[in-house]
Amino acid sequence: MxxxxxxxxxxxxxxxxxxxxxxxxxRILSSVVASQHQVHxxxxxxxxxxxxxxxxxxxxPVIRNALTQAxxxxxxxxxxxxxxxPGLVGALVxxxxxxxxxxxxxxxxxxxVSHLEGHVYASQLAAGRDIFPxxxxxxxxxxxxxxxxxxxxxxxxxxxxxxxxxxxxxxKAAALMGLGFPGGPAIEREAEGGNPKRFPLPRPxxxxxxxxSFSGLKTALLYTWQGLVRDxxxxxxxxxxxxxxxxxxxxxxxxxxxxxxxxxxxxxxxSLAVCGGVACNKRLRSQLEEATRKAGVALHIPPPSLCTDxxxxxxxxxxxxxxxxxxxxxxxxxxx
Ligand code: KG4
Ligand code: ZN
Numbered sequence: 001m002x003x004x005x006x007x008x009x010x011x012x013x014x015x016x017x018x019x020x021x022x023x024x025x026x027r028i029l030s031s032v033v034a035s036q037h038q039v040h041x042x043x044x045x046x047x048x049x050x051x052x053x054x055x056x057x058x059x060x061p062v063i064r065n066a067l068t069q070a071x072x073x074x075x076x077x078x079x080x081x082x083x084x085x086p087g088l089v090g091a092l093v094x095x096x097x098x099x100x101x102x103x104x105x106x107x108x109x110x111x112x113v114s115h116l117e118g119h120v121y122a123s124q125l126a127a128g129r130d131i132f133p134x135x136x137x138x139x140x141x142x143x144x145x146x147x148x149x150x151x152x153x154x155x156x157x158x159x160x161x162x163x164x165x166x167x168x169x170x171x172k173a174a175a176l177m178g179l180g181f182p183g184g185p186a187i188e189r190e191a192e193g194g195n196p197k198r199f200p201l202p203r204p205x206x207x208x209x210x211x212x213s214f215s216g217l218k219t220a221l222l223y224t225w226q227g228l229v230r231d232x233x234x235x236x237x238x239x240x241x242x243x244x245x246x247x248x249x250x251x252x253x254x255x256x257x258x259x260x261x262x263x264x265x266x267x268x269x270x271s272l273a274v275c276g277g278v279a280c281n282k283r284l285r286s287q288l289e290e291a292t293r294k295a296g297v298a299l300h301i302p303p304p305s306l307c308t309d310x311x312x313x314x315x316x317x318x319x320x321x322x323x324x325x326x327x328x329x330x331x332x333x334x335x336x
Pocket of ligand 2: 277309
């Protein structure tokens with residue numbers, strides 16, 4: 001019996017350097033992620049120039065690790081897949097250049113895929129079966145979008161944020177409250193045992209349409225935090241922080257859950273795929289579970305390791321590979 005073909009996927013769109021080896025079935029043989037959180041933590045957000053430099057340092061060791069863990073040699077690879085859009089251009093260029101070089105050197109096809117399609121595909125990968133057509137919710141540090149997904153690589157925009165992405169709002173709120181970076185996991189930890197009803201934060205655009213807005217929520221949090229510090233002092237404000245973090249998390253989860261259910265009703269679909277870093281959030285996951293159970297809809301959220309940026313999701317390129325839709329040797333890194 002012939003061995004299934006093997007592929008290398010690369011991801012360098014933001015602040016994770018990642019490589020994965022997967023087969024055409026698909027089966028993920030390895031998925032290695034080197035996080036740059038420590039590089040960006042002092043700045044409270046991702047610094048594009050530092051991200052690009054860290055990718056340069058990390059990418060070759062990460063590729064080597066992914067190949068070793070998958071017991072795969074470079075010569076065993078049938079194609080190289082890379083997320084070439086959207087993202088920070090300087091960061092993307094590192095992965096795209098490496099992918100081009102490997103494709104020329106090994107004389108195998110180059111596959112250029114969208115990071116967003118990769119995120120949506122992660123839900124299918126985790127489910128292990130076809131979950132499309134579905135409504136897809138992408139909630140990450142750079143994006144908050146609702147999509148009609150006919151397939152992972154056939155996405156039609158239904159709604160998106162008019163300002164900040166959900167993860168960006170959580171990152172900024174955490175920085176404001178001195179909780180560190182990345183903010184989403186820090187807020188989640190702080191919110192444990194907190195009272196989500198103590199601070200009535202706004203749920204922007206909750207009752208209308210499929211677009212999102214998180215900047216007003218961020219401002220409301222800023223004023224609440226400043227009011228606490230001013231009226232009660234730093235120490236009391238810090239004691240109120242678990243309640244404030246829980247209230248913020250609840251507001252974000254309410255908005256995302258309500259919009260996702262609205263999109264399902266509008267499209268008549270009964271499958272919901274939720275992906276991106278914010279989809280790791282336990283509060284959001286449990287609200288989505290409850291709402292989809294009530295609505296009789298199948299929910300597909302990958303495990304946290306497949307929600308945050310990784311290269312296993314570059315297996316979305318397999319469809320393109322099957323159709324022979326290879327990328328040109330001068331494939332561009334694109335911000336959008
Ligand atoms: O998908 P991702 O890894 O990178 C982008 O494509 O942006 O998402 C990163 C975002 C960050 O804003 C981070 O704070 C957020 O996902 N995040 C979380 C959690 N883990 C990561 N937000 C809420 N709860 C979490 N547990
Ligand atoms: Zn992402």
